[in-house]
Amino acid sequence: MSQHKTAETLHDSVPDALERKACQVLDKAHEKKLMIATAESCTGGLLAALLTDVRGRGHVFERGFVTYSDEAKSDLLGIPLEIIKANDAVSEIVAVAMAKGALERSNADVALSITGFAGPAGPDDEEGLVHFGCARKGGKTCHREEHFGAIGRAGVRIAALEVALAMLDEAIG
Numbered sequence: 032m033s034q035h036k037t038a039e040t041l042h043d044s045v046p047d048a049l050e051r052k053a054c055q056v057l058d059k060a061h062e063k064k065l066m067i068a069t070a071e072s073c074t075g076g077l078l079a080a081l082l083t084d085v086r087g088r089g090h091v092f093e094r095g096f097v098t099y100s101d102e103a104k105s106d107l108l109g110i111p112l113e114i115i116k117a118n119d120a121v122s123e124i125v126a127v128a129m130a131k132g133a134l135e136r137s138n139a140d141v142a143l144s145i146t147g148f149a150g151p152a153g154p155d156d157e158e159g160l161v162h163f164g165c166a167r168k169g170g171k172t173c174h175r176e177e178h179f180g181a182i183g184r185a186g187v188r189i190a191a192l193e194v195a196l197a198m199l200d201e202a203i204g
Contacts, residue, residue, distance in 0.1 A: 045081060046189065052196045053081050057088035059203050060141070066093040067199065068139035070108055070129040072120065072146040073161060074188050075099065078195050093139040098129065108132030121146050123162055123174045130164030130172055140168045141202050143195050147177075149187040161191050165198045173198070 060067055069079045079095030082088075098104040101115045110128045118124040129144035147161030159179035166172040175198060179190045 054085050056196050056199050057085050057091050060091045065140040068093045068133045068137040068142040069095040070133035070144040071097050072099055073149040074145050074191050094137050126162035126164035127172055127174050130166040134166045142166045143199050145191050150184040159187050165202045167202045
């Protein structure tokens with residue numbers, strides 16, 4: 032008999048406030064005729080799922096990249112492995128490169144990246160540390176670093192979605 036750890040999952044549903052914020056961001060992007068792409072690591076595609084769950088706004092979401100491994104970040108987003116290895120996958124440099132890579136490898140106008148430690152990682156890795164990057168075509172690329180603490184994988188992921196939506200909202204303008 033094999034032993035399996037119980038997976039820690041998100042709550043049965045995303046908080047209502049988060050769903051409302053996703054709707055607002057998508058409405059704003061729709062009004063400005065902008066398309067969104069995501070590049071996610073520790074959230075495993077949850078931001079993309081949240082953005083594509085909004086009825087009538089699917090056309091605003093261009094694509095999502097789930098790049099959990101270093102190799103995926105390199106292959107799908109064009110980040111040289113040397114950059115990732117030299118700076119760590121959870122860093123400002125990699126988060127910004129992920130956002131820029133998603134923008135360059137899509138037809139989106141705005142790209143948001145998330146990379147972090149949602150749960151316990153290595154001995155020198157800070158649980159709850161998450162880096163975000165947000166790039167806008169013809170505009171600036173910004174970064175944000177959050178220290179959510181040891182609030183569990185689901186807690187970190189929900190908190191990361193809140194920050195990601197706020198950054199998208201700001202980038203859309």
